[in-house]
Amino acid sequence: MDSSLINKIQKSKEYAMEPERVTFHTLELEFKGDNDTYTVILAADGWSCSCPGFQMNGICPHIMALEKMLKPMLKRDPLPYGGNQNIVSDVKKSKRYSEEPERIRIISFTAAFRGDNKEHLITYHNGVWDNQTSAYFAQHGISTHIMTMERLLKGWVEPVKMLRPEVLED
Numbered sequence: 001m002d003s004s005l006i007n008k009i010q011k012s013k014e015y016a017m018e019p020e021r022v023t024f025h026t027l028e029l030e031f032k033g034d035n036d037t038y039t040v041i042l043a044a045d046g047w048s049c050s051c052p053g054f055q056m057n058g059i060c061p062h063i064m065a066l067e068k069m070l071k072p073m074l075k076r077d078p079l080p081y082g083g084n085q086n087i088v089s090d091v092k093k094s095k096r097y098s099e100e101p102e103r104i105r106i107i108s109f110t111a112a113f114r115g116d117n118k119e120h121l122i123t124y125h126n127g128v129w130d131n132q133t134s135a136y137f138a139q140h141g142i143s144t145h146i147m148t149m150e151r152l153l154k155g156w157v158e159p160v161k162m163l164r165p166e167v168l169e170d
């Protein structure tokens with residue numbers, strides 16, 4: 001394996017210990033609740049969820065669970081409780097959900113990644129990764145920052161498809 005790639009793998013392990021380097025700008029995912037699967041979106045104007053609870057209260061256990069799981073990567077205040085929300089029940093449910101990460105599958109996101117030298121922009125859409133701010137990515141289809149995101153979002157995203165996977169087999 002080429003030594004620069006080994007270094008990048010090592011660096012991504014270190015970066016993954018500092019999730020606060022990541023800030024999600026947008027996020028779209030499927031969240032398997034107890035009864036149904038819902039679509040949760042984080043956009044410039046905030047969170048939304050396709051579940052009935054969110055339609056009524058503007059907050060739901062799915063988003064509350066995500067706020068817990070992604071906390072260092074959000075940099076935004078948690079949603080306020082809704083007037084008619086059953087807070088005790090939803091807090092309990094969101095805590096249980098946050099311990100069951102297999103409920104989540106990410107469809108797409110854009111995120112800023114604060115590297116040691118500069119800020120990177122990482123995008124992911126239906127299994128396709130991009131890191132246009134990385135020269136290494138342009139050549140190899142992989143980067144330290146993408147490998148870090150893979151670690152942080154393990155099980156929620158598909159692994160990056162390298163341009164030249166034979167490098168890994170040497």
Ligand SMILES: [Zn+2]
Pocket residue numbers: 038049050051053054060061062063
């Ligand atoms: Zn919801």
